[in-house]
Amino acid sequence: MPKQMPALRKSAVRGSRSGRPIMALLDLLGRRWSLRIIWELREQSMTSRALRSACDEASPTVLQARLSELRDAGLIELAE
Incomplete structure (x- = not known):
C-alpha cells in the first residue's frame, strides 16, 4: 500500500466530500x-x-x- 503524506490523510478538502489524499494534494497545490x-x-x-x-x-x-x-x-x- 502506498505511503500517504502526513498532512494529507483523510482531511476535509474544499469542494470534495471524499477526503481522498489526491484531492487534498490537488487542493494544496492549487493554492496561490x-x-x-x-x-x-x-x-x-x-x-x-x-x-x-x-x-x-x-x-x-x-x-x-x-x-x-x-x-x-x-x-x-x-x-x-
Missing part, C-alpha cells in the same frame, strides 16, 4: 503561490529572504503560510 514556491526551491535551498525576493508579489504572511502547509504535507523540508 504553492507551485511557485516549489518551483523556486527545485534546485537549491533558499533563505526566507531570498524566497521572498523570488516571489516578489507574495506577502510575507501568505508565503510563510504556504511554506508551513507544504512542509506539513512533506513536500518540502526545512534545511538546517
